[in-house]
Amino acid sequence: MYSKILILHFPSREVKKPVICHLTKYYDLTFTILKATILPRKEGIMVLELSGTKKNFKTAVQYLKDQGVIVKNASQEINRDEKKCIHCGACTAVCPTDALSISRPDMYIRFDKKKCSVCELCIPTCLTRAMKIQPTSESFFE
Ligand code: SF4
Ligand code: SF4
Structure with missing residues (x-):
């Protein structure tokens, strides 16, 4: 099982699209949303923990980028x-x-x-x- 915390920046035109649901539906990934915010100019920022196979994870990240989402990697601590x-x-x-x-x-x-x-x-x-x-x-x- 591959698991990482990602920070996603959604441009305002993408905020209402169900891209996160597609991560489960099409890429068999599970996710936990750690934080989600809509900024005043309507862009969205979401911090989520994403888990699944490494291959599906990489394909899903590419899918997010293709949707215009900026994907950042977060280091983690306990x-x-x-x-x-x-x-x-x-x-x-x-x-x-x-x-x-x-x-x-x-x-x-x-x-x-x-x-x-x-x-x-x-x-x-x-x-x-x-x-x-x-x-x-x-x-x-x-
Ligand atoms: S505190 Fe111990 S069990 Fe918890 S994450 Fe750190 S090393 Fe692992
Ligand atoms: S001592 Fe008990 S309550 Fe405290 S962190 Fe460990 S398991 Fe949790």
Whole structure:
């Protein structure tokens, strides 16, 4: 499974077209919309996580470009929402790099971002959805 976070810029004339639905219908991709905004001049910006086979992914990106959509690539990082973390420790069992670890004796769950490999294993493990993947920067998608 190939998965990436993309930043899509829709020109105003393309905003109302169902191009995102076509990614599922014609290219068998799944997507999660992380952010969507319509700017004052009616252009749209959408940040979405797109998953599927690499071949379908590349064909779909070409389809988006053919529709006039500017496609940018986003680097990703994992962040913890401190308000949501209840320090249950479940994520420490799956973290392969020790980025998430138990501090004793207070049993505080430490998150050392420098050790994080962005493998995403902690995301489905966390019942409170405290662990999140987020884009850090953008560059044009080749
Ligand atoms: S699984 Fe979620 S709530 Fe539990 S310690 Fe890890 S980040 Fe916090
Ligand atoms: S993304 Fe992977 S390496 Fe980073 S904290 Fe989560 S489980 Fe650990």
